[in-house]
Amino acid sequence: MGNLGLIFEEMKSYRIMPVMPSTIITPFNIGLLSADLSNWFGLAAGHPCAGRVDKLPMQCYLVSLPGRYVLVDAPAYEFPGDEGMLLPEFKGRSAAGLLAARGTPATAITDVVITHPHLDHTLGIASPVENPSQVVFPNARHYLGAKDWENLPNMEEVERRPLEVVERAGLLTLVDGFLDLGDGLTLLPTPGETPGHQILRLKDEDGEAYFVGDLFHHLLELDEPGRHPVWAEARALQNSKSLLMERAAASKAKVFFAHIEGAYRIQSNGPALCWTQTSG
DSSP: OOOGGGTTSSOOOEEOSSSOTTOEEEEEEEEEEEEEHHHHHTOOTTSTTTTOEEEEEEEEEEEEETTEEEEEOOOBSOOTTOOTTOOGGGTTOBHHHHHHHTTOOGGGOOEEEOSOOOHHHHGGGEESTTSOOEESSTTOEEEEEHHHHHTGGGSOHHHHHHHHHHHHTTOEEEEOSOEEEETTEEEEEOOSSSTTOEEEEEEETTEEEEEOTTSOOSHHHHHSTTOOOTTSOHHHHHHHHHHHHHHHHHHTOEEEOSSSOSEEEEEEETTEEEEEEEOO
16 A cells, blocks of 8 residues: 555645646545454455455545535544544544644535445544534535435444434435536445445546545455455445446546545556556
8 A cells, every 4th residue: 555654744635637727636644444354355364465454544535626625524533432443643633623734624614525424434524523413514515325314223323423413403415316516526326335325526528536435445456356345235336336447447537545545547458447546
């Protein structure tokens, strides 16, 4: 994954050129997650990554448009009741805190795209984390896949509560299928990680970028087509990955992940599609 020691230096911004020249994409790394690859991916003992524990970035993205600030996911580095994946040096970090440190207050955010309601994507939308009662981004419309909201009764309480706070504030929009957000932004359904997992596409006549949440978690999935985390619905996830890869290859789009550092593109290698990391 490259030198993870560098990712806590000042995060670079990606100016998507020629996609909407006035649009700036800024990644924020909230902290590192401890990931047991054998457990996550059900690796056989002979697999080269079997028994390996990696430290994966927990990232969100700010898409800055003229008069609009769109946040893709809103983590907080706290998992109430389950701290096993967390490292103490990043305790207390949150999307809102890192945004404010860079000069963007929570009140400036106009849209929050929730790719799916796992803890490392949603705990920063309501505060305090331990017992949320207030919306962190009070001027933002929050977008969640409708099928994930339907699954709310099956979620752990710690996952439900931030979403319920936003819903009670009248700031939650449930998305069923494709949704045009304007300004070249579209939400696309990509089930598999969760039933309502969704990704954000940024597009104009000159190009595209995708923010794909947990469609992929690790470079292992880029290198091994058909490799998925054990908790996902494999067939749905494979279909969603294939859709994204075909679209991104056709448009030469940049792809940004929640847990993989940097931006990537898809290139054709004969009949196969291959991932390559790209510069900002």
